[in-house]
Amino acid sequence: xxxxxxxxxxxxxxxxxxxxxxxxxxxxxxxxxxxxxxxxxxxxxxxxxxxxxxxxxxxxxxxxxxxxxxxxxxxxxxxxxxxxxxxxxxxxxxxxxxxxxxxxxxxxxxxxxxxxxxxxxxxxxxxxxxxxxxxxxxxxxxxxxxxxxxxxxxxxxxxxxxxxxxxxxxxxxxxxxxxxxxxxxxxxxxxxxxxxxxxxxxxxxxxxxxxxxxxx
Numbered sequence: 001x002x003x004x005x006x007x008x009x010x011x012x013x014x015x016x017x018x019x020x021x022x023x024x025x026x027x028x029x030x031x032x033x034x035x036x037x038x039x040x041x042x043x044x045x046x047x048x049x050x051x052x053x054x055x056x057x058x059x060x061x062x063x064x065x066x067x068x069x070x071x072x073x074x075x076x077x078x079x080x081x082x083x084x085x086x087x088x089x090x091x092x093x094x095x096x097x098x099x100x101x102x103x104x105x106x107x108x109x110x111x112x113x114x115x116x117x118x119x120x121x122x123x124x125x126x127x128x129x130x131x132x133x134x135x136x137x138x139x140x141x142x143x144x145x146x147x148x149x150x151x152x153x154x155x156x157x158x159x160x161x162x163x164x165x166x167x168x169x170x171x172x173x174x175x176x177x178x179x180x181x182x183x184x185x186x187x188x189x190x191x192x193x194x195x196x197x198x199x200x201x202x203x204x205x206x207x208x209x210x211x212x213x214x215x216x
Contacts, residue, residue, distance in 0.1 A: 073123055076116035076180075080109045086137050086180070092155025093135070096206050104199040111188035111195075115181045123181070124173040131166055132185045133207065134158040139179030145171035160211040163189075 027035075027046070036043040084105055087097040100108065114137075117123060124132070126145075134141075136156040143150045143158065152158055162169050163186070184203075193200035 073115050073117070075113040078114045078116075080106070083109060083114065083137075083182075090137065090155045093137075095209075099202055099206065100199070103196065104202060107192045107195050107199045108184070108203065111191045112182050112184045113188075115183065117175045117179050117181065119175055119178050122172060122174045124169060124171075126168075126170050126172055128169040131162040131169070132159055132183050133163045133189075134173070135182040135184075137180040137182055140176040141179055141181075142174045142176045143171050144174070151176060157207060157210050160207050163207070 032043065032046070035046075084097065087093045115123065117139075124134070134157070136152050136154050136158070138154050140154070141152045141156070141158070143152060158173065159169065161167060163184075166186075189200065189203070192203070
């Protein structure tokens with residue numbers, strides 16, 4: 001905050017004790033002023049980084065959520081057989097299961113990611129630029145959009161408009177119960193299209209039909 005001269009901010013003196021072996025970069029204010037003259041672009045990038053962090057801290061303190069809180073998830077290994085057993089046993093995914101042939105299913109499994117998440121895990125935040133499709137395979141997910149909360153249960157598909165129109169996400173997603181999710185992003189989708197245009201068309205048509213049915 002001191003770097004970007006926020007009113008009321010002050011420089012605090014404190015001790016830093018490392019818990020694990022690693023590296024830390026320290027930039028003194030007089031060195032920073034020298035850097036502004038020597039390499040303005042690097043100095044500006046540092047200020048932007050400090051500014052983003054400052055905005056996140058202030059937003060968290062006064063609104064309860066950060067502007068750009070990164071969500072890092074690790075995919076969960078799952079066999080193709082178990083995945084398709086889940087699809088087959090979920091009524092809302094029955095149409096998708098029946099319309100996809102063996103090779104179609106293989107393309108989808110190989111080009112998407114599966115996440116097994118515990119309860120109360122935020123896995124997508126508003127203002128996310130990259131559009132992803134999420135299929136809720138097990139459990140329940142809470143969507144918070146414009147202050148309105150809704151619940152998506154197993155069999156739900158999230159993010160169709162954002163995926164198709166490359167829109168920025170305007171909602172937060174959080175697991176209401178332990179949940180199993182399938183994520184398909186644009187890279188995976190176009191990889192499927194490269195392997196099989198037929199598979200990509202089947203998926204696209206399915207997602208559009210699902211969303212149109214939900215709207216009407």
